[in-house]
Amino acid sequence: MDYAELRREIDEMASSFLFLEKKEIEIPLAGQFLNQLEDVTKRAGTLGAEEVKRLAGALSQLLEKVILEGVDAEKGYGLFERGIVLLQAVADGYCNAGRYDGSIDGFMGELALGLGVPPEAEPVGAQTAAPAAEASPGAEAAGKDRVQDESLLKDFITEGLEYIGEIELNILNLEQEPDNKDYINAIFRPFHSVKGVASFLNLDGIRMLAHDLETLLDKARNEALAVTPELIDLILDGSDTLKAMIGRLRDDLEGREATELIDTSDIVRRIKLAEQGGDLPKEPKKLGTILVEEGVINEDELQEALERSQIPPPRKLGQTLISEGMASPKDVSRALRKQAQQVTDSNTIRVDIKKLDDLIDMVGELVITQSMIRQSAALQNLGDRKIVRDISQLESITSELQRSSTVLRMIPIKQTFQRMSRLVRDLSKNSGKLVNVLTVGEDTEIDRNMVDEIYNPLVHMIRNAVDHGMEMPEDRIKAGKPEKGTIKLKAFHRGGNIVIEISDDGRGLSREKIRQKAVKNGLIASSDTLTDQEVNRLILLPGFSTAEKITDVSGRGVGMDVVKSAVEKLRGKMDIQSTEGKGTTFVTGFPLTMAIIDGMIVKVGSERYILPTVAIRQLIRPERAAYNCIVGEAETIDVMGRLLPLVRLHKLFDIEPASRNPWEATLVVMEGEKRSKCLLVDEILGKEEVVIKNLGESLKRIKGVSGGAILGDGNVGLILDPEGLFEMAEAN
Amino acid sequence: MDVNKNLKILIVDDFATMRKVIRNLLKQGGFENVAEAEDGMAALKVLKSQPVDFVISDWNMPNMSGLELLKAVRADEELKEMPFLMVTAEALKDNVVAAVKAGVSNYIVKPFTAEVLNEKIEKIVKSLAA
Numbered sequence: 001m002d003y004a005e006l007r008r009e010i011d012e013m014a015s016s017f018l019f020l021e022k023k024e025i026e027i028p029l030a031g032q033f034l035n036q037l038e039d040v041t042k043r044a045g046t047l048g049a050e051e052v053k054r055l056a057g058a059l060s061q062l063l064e065k066v067i068l069e070g071v072d073a074e075k076g077y078g079l080f081e082r083g084i085v086l087l088q089a090v091a092d093g094y095c096n097a098g099r100y101d102g103s104i105d106g107f108m109g110e111l112a113l114g115l116g117v118p119p120e121a122e123p124v125g126a127q128t129a130a131p132a133a134e135a136s137p138g139a140e141a142a143g144k145d146r147v148q149d150e151s152l153l154k155d156f157i158t159e160g161l162e163y164i165g166e167i168e169l170n171i172l173n174l175e176q177e178p179d180n181k182d183y184i185n186a187i188f189r190p191f192h193s194v195k196g197v198a199s200f201l202n203l204d205g206i207r208m209l210a211h212d213l214e215t216l217l218d219k220a221r222n223e224a225l226a227v228t229p230e231l232i233d234l235i236l237d238g239s240d241t242l243k244a245m246i247g248r249l250r251d252d253l254e255g256r257e258a259t260e261l262i263d264t265s266d267i268v269r270r271i272k273l274a275e276q277g278g279d280l281p282k283e284p285k286k287l288g289t290i291l292v293e294e295g296v297i298n299e300d301e302l303q304e305a306l307e308r309s310q311i312p313p314p315r316k317l318g319q320t321l322i323s324e325g326m327a328s329p330k331d332v333s334r335a336l337r338k339q340a341q342q343v344t345d346s347n348t349i350r351v352d353i354k355k356l357d358d359l360i361d362m363v364g365e366l367v368i369t370q371s372m373i374r375q376s377a378a379l380q381n382l383g384d385r386k387i388v389r390d391i392s393q394l395e396s397i398t399s400e401l402q403r404s405s406t407v408l409r410m411i412p413i414k415q416t417f418q419r420m421s422r423l424v425r426d427l428s429k430n431s432g433k434l435v436n437v438l439t440v441g442e443d444t445e446i447d448r449n450m451v452d453e454i455y456n457p458l459v460h461m462i463r464n465a466v467d468h469g470m471e472m473p474e475d476r477i478k479a480g481k482p483e484k485g486t487i488k489l490k491a492f493h494r495g496g497n498i499v500i501e502i503s504d505d506g507r508g509l510s511r512e513k514i515r516q517k518a519v520k521n522g523l524i525a526s527s528d529t530l531t532d533q534e535v536n537r538l539i540l541l542p543g544f545s546t547a548e549k550i551t552d553v554s555g556r557g558v559g560m561d562v563v564k565s566a567v568e569k570l571r572g573k574m575d576i577q578s579t580e581g582k583g584t585t586f587v588t589g590f591p592l593t594m595a596i597i598d599g600m601i602v603k604v605g606s607e608r609y610i611l612p613t614v615a616i617r618q619l620i621r622p623e624r625a626a627y628n629c630i631v632g633e634a635e636t637i638d639v640m641g642r643l644l645p646l647v648r649l650h651k652l653f654d655i656e657p658a659s660r661n662p663w664e665a666t667l668v669v670m671e672g673e674k675r676s677k678c679l680l681v682d683e684i685l686g687k688e689e690v691v692i693k694n695l696g697e698s699l700k701r702i703k704g705v706s707g708g709a710i711l712g713d714g715n716v717g718l719i720l721d722p723e724g725l726f727e728m729a730e731a732n
Numbered sequence: 733m734d735v736n737k738n739l740k741i742l743i744v745d746d747f748a749t750m751r752k753v754i755r756n757l758l759k760q761g762g763f764e765n766v767a768e769a770e771d772g773m774a775a776l777k778v779l780k781s782q783p784v785d786f787v788i789s790d791w792n793m794p795n796m797s798g799l800e801l802l803k804a805v806r807a808d809e810e811l812k813e814m815p816f817l818m819v820t821a822e823a824l825k826d827n828v829v830a831a832v833k834a835g836v837s838n839y840i841v842k843p844f845t846a847e848v849l850n851e852k853i854e855k856i857v858k859s860l861a862a
Contacts, residue, residue: 026859027839031832038833064829152756155749163747192792193747196821199843200753214821 003095006043006052009036010091014084023077030063037063040087051090051104058111059083065115079114082107150253156197157250163190164246167239171232172426175419176459178227187235188217194242206245209264212271213238219275229419234267234274236422241267287317290335296327299436353448356409360595363398363405364691365710370398372714406593410445413491413498416455417442420462424487427466434473434484435466444491446498447593450570454500454590457566461502461586462487464560469506469584479581481505497572498592503585509578511535517544536576540564570594571614597692599709601685601717602668605655608717609681610690610709611668615722617676618669619684627662637662637678639669647729648680652704658682670722677726688712692719704728735857737762740782744768744775744789744801745819754788754819760846761853772796776804779811786853788817791827799831806835815856 013036016029025033037060044052059080066076086107093100167190174183195210213235219225245262288302297305309320318336321327373379374391421437428435446454465487473483490501511532518538519526530538538544542561567574572590591597591614599610618639626638627646635646646667650657659665659682668679690709695702706721741763745751751768758766767784769775771793778784787805791798798818805811818831818839828839837856840849 026855027832028835028837028859031835034829034833064825067832068825068828152749152752155752159747159749186794189746189792189794192821193745193750196790196819196842197747197749197753199821200750 003047003049003091003098006040006047006049007088007091007095009040009043010084010087012036014088017081017084024073025063025066025077025080027067030067034060034063047094049090049094049100051100052087052094054108055083055087055090055104058108059087061115062111071115075114079111083111153201153249153253156201156203157246157253160194160197160246161243163194164239164243166190168236168426169430171236171239172423174227175229175232175423181221184217184221184227188214188221191217191239191242203249205262205264206242206249209238209242209245209268212268212275213242216271216275225274229415231274233422234270238267238271287332287335290338291321291327291331294331294335296331296335297321301326353409356448360405360409361691363402364595367398367402368691368710368712368714370395371712375713406447406595407445409448410592411448411451412443413446413451413500414442416451416458417489417491419455420458420489423459423462424466427463428470431466431470432472433466433470435470436484436486438486438488439490440488441491444493444498445592446590447595449594450498450590450592453570453594454567454572454588457563457570457588458500458502460560460563460566461588464563465502465504465506465584465586469504469508471507475507479507493592494589497589499587499589501585501587503583505583508580508582508584509536509539509576510580514538533577536578539576540574571597571612573614595692596689597709597719598687599690599719600668600687601711602649602666602681603683603685604649604653604681605657607653607655608685608711608715609649610688610711610717610719611670611679612719612722613687615670615672616668617671620667620669620678621665622662622667624663637667639678642676644669645677645729646680647677647725649725650680651732652725652728670725672723672726675726677729679722679725690717690719735854738765739763739785739853739857740765740767741786741788741853742767742769742775742778742784744770744772744787744793744798746770746790746793750790754849757844757846757849761850763853772798772801772804775801779805779814784814786815786817786857788819791818791820791831799827799834802831802834802836813860815860817852817856 013033016032020029037056041053041056041060044050044056062071062076062079062083065071066073066080086104089102090100090104093102167187170183170186174180174187177183191210191214195207195214198204198207198210216225216231216235216238220227220231225231241262241264245264248262288297288306291297292299292302305317305320305324305326308324309315309317315323318327318332322329322332374395379387379391417439421439424435424437470485470487471479471481476483476485486505488501488503490503492499514535515524515530515538518524518535518541521544523538523541523544524530539560540563542559544559544561564574567588567590570590571594572588574589575587576584577587578584597610598613600613600616602609602611620639622637622639628636628638628643630636635648636643637646646662648657648660649655650660657665657680662678662680666681666683668681668684670677670679688711690711692707693709694700695705695708699705704721704724704727705718706724707719708716709719711717741758743751743754743758743766745754745768748770751770755766755768758764767778767782769778772789773796775787775789776796779787787801789798789801796804802816802818805814805816815837816835818836819842820827820831820839821842831839838852840852
């Protein structure tokens with residue numbers, strides 16, 4: 001590629017320009033020029049022809065302005081004409097002498113001025129903004145929204161509502177995969193289409209709200225905004241409002257009594273805030289919601305009171321409640337105070353999670369260093385009482401510091417519960433079931449880093465509860481239950497774990513069906529006697545599903561076994577309780593944090609390892625007779641009647657052990673995903689809570705080791721992963 | 733010179749109400765020979781199977797967007813001269829420039845009146861005849 005080629009292309013542009021009949025660059029030609037200029041810019045860049053590059057770039061900008069009617073057509077034509085002539089001259093210079101002796105700065109200045117000066121033609125921005133200015137931004141003006149063509153309006157109402165229904169479905173998908181651009185697009189498009197038609201029908205309120213929502217989604221699509229649960233809620237609220245506005249339009253059109261004007265100012269304000277990337281303010285809770293939460297009234301009473309408040313003369317909810325004797329003035333005023341507090345509550349600050357992680361990490365290091373100092377022999381030999389006292393003081397301060405820094409990252413489970421409640425509502429709507437959600441223990445705290453991890457398994461359990469657990473309303477009535485079912489989400493702390501229970505009052509597990517299926521699938525023999533609990537647990541086994549029909553809610557091939565292993569990956573436990581006909585409860589327990597692990601320190605030869613305590617079933621020293629060795633490699637240990645394979649840790653890691661005979665060493669019975677094995681170690685040194693350290697990228701793939709930790713004496717111990725060890729043993 | 737009002741115009745938009753709106757506007761301008769397609773894919777099928785003189789297409793559609801349709805039309809030996817008017821919601825600079833580079837005949841910003849639509853069509857048809 002050389003200058004001659006560059007010049008040829010510029011000349012070609014100049015000649016197409018020369019043959020223009022009118023003093024106007026029409027769109028198709030502008031497109032052609034833009035492509036050519038882009039090419040010229042690229043070529044000039046590789047050739048190092050700086051002036052050509054700058055000039056071509058500036059001319060592209062000019063053309064874009066002309067296309068967007070941001071500059072007067074004739075003026076644009078004039079400027080472009082001079083620009084292309086200059087471009088030819090510059091290219092000539094490069095072609096003949098490899099440089100351009102003149103200066104393009106004069107023209108560039110003029111061009112910049114020409115582009116910057118407010119154009120005489122009406123700018124495009126103003127064209128679209130103009131109608132917006134007249135319309136009241138808050139409420140939808142009823143009379144104005146009327147258009148001549150009723151049939152068009154009717155079409156719009158039907159199709160618009162359909163489109164918004166589509167939005168709701170896709171939002172659920174987006175919630176599962178917030179990064180999926182296809183879902184964002186699928187939500188963006190309906191808003192966009194609704195907006196387009198609304199603009200023709202002079203439905204300004206609808207057009208503006210749809211436009212705001214579209215802008216918000218556009219930002220999410222371009223990753224200027226993160227898809228957070230708050231954003232999703234906002235979009236849902238927006239589409240609800242839009243739906244209400246269209247619904248109102250329909251009522252109006254069908255001559256029904258006009259309902260109250262829909263006030264969009266609040267939602268618009270929230271969207272605007274979100275667009276600026278600001279924190280999404282939570283909608284302040286309604287008075288009724290607070291009272292229900294406080295247990296002063298229940299949901300039904302609230303509905304009743306709300307309806308009564310509407311009866312003319314309309315009263316405030318609080319007034320109705322007090323005059324009907326449903327709540328005491330004290331309750332109401334306390335709730336009102338609480339409501340006011342939400343708005344002004346600013347006793348919190350937001351901190352980047354990374355900063356917190358770093359802090360907690362450093363505190364972990366501090367604790368270890370502190371314990372190293374305490375154990376230092378030199379220090380103990382000093383015999384100085386004051387030092388010893390000071391150090392024990394330091395110890396209590398550091399452990400307090402560790403405790404309070406771990407709490408920093410804890411957040412209430414509330415948000416997760418709210419998302420799950422919404423999910424239940426949407427799922428039940430789709431399946432035609434009536435479900436109430438009840439939450440208990442929303443303030444129970446959990447490590448921020450765990451929240452996202454536990455969400456997916458919980459979602460599956462919720463889906464399972466709605467799809468398999470809940471009956472259709474008519475079946476419920478037949479069974480003598482209230483038409484509306486209840487799903488209860490409950491969280492509480494128990495022994496360093498957070499326990500989350502998901503219970504439904506649906507049909508419960510059918511033990512007979514489970515048994516039959518398990519026998520059919522060869523999971524159990526028909527002669528096996530199992531307790532009820534054992535039967536329930538069968539559904540946690542791989543490939544189990546009793547649902548007769550596959551719906552799009554559950555039955556996507558994700559069985560409860562997958563949920564169980566996801567829970568276990570988080571070092572959690574899962575169990576099921578169920579009474580046939582009465583309902584099912586899924587109980588899951590998760591550690592509060594992934595940063596600390598409760599470990600058993602074991603010794604093999606001179607090496608020390610940490611075994612996660614959750615995976616340990618038993619510690620035994622077997623009798624000589626319990627050990628069986630079949631010729632070949634398979635060694636087994638008889639543990640209370642069960643033959644478990646023996647895994648020799650010293651063999652896996654190639655260490656010289658203190659003893660090779662199981663009856664002289666210690667056996668750790670460990671539980672993996674589907675099986676248990678006995679791990680042979682020399683001795684158990686103790687139990688310790690250790691802070692998990694990542695081994696770094698390069699050591700990430702090492703089998704059998706999930707991380708490292710600094711032990712009390714300052715040495716590093718590797719944390720072993722039972723499942724990985726089992727796989728290693730099986731591979732040998 | 734007057735534009736032939738018997739021009740066969742294809743309206744491409746996924747929103748049926750929108751197609752109806754454009755159809756009405758065209759009618760006001762005297763254009764009554766109209767066909768419809770609900771997205772780029774469907775439009776291509778129509779273009780391949782029957783004579784069409786003019787395309788008015790929305791930008792944002794599922795399956796095949798207006799821009800993709802435009803590119804496909806321009807890349808097609810038989811269709812590449814087809815007058816193509818792109819409908820956009822706002823004059824988003826990047827969108828419009830992308831369409832222009834892909835060879836769009838002109839673009840029009842929603843909402844528009846029958847007059848503006850007429851003007852754009854006449855402009856395109858006349859510049860082709862010239």
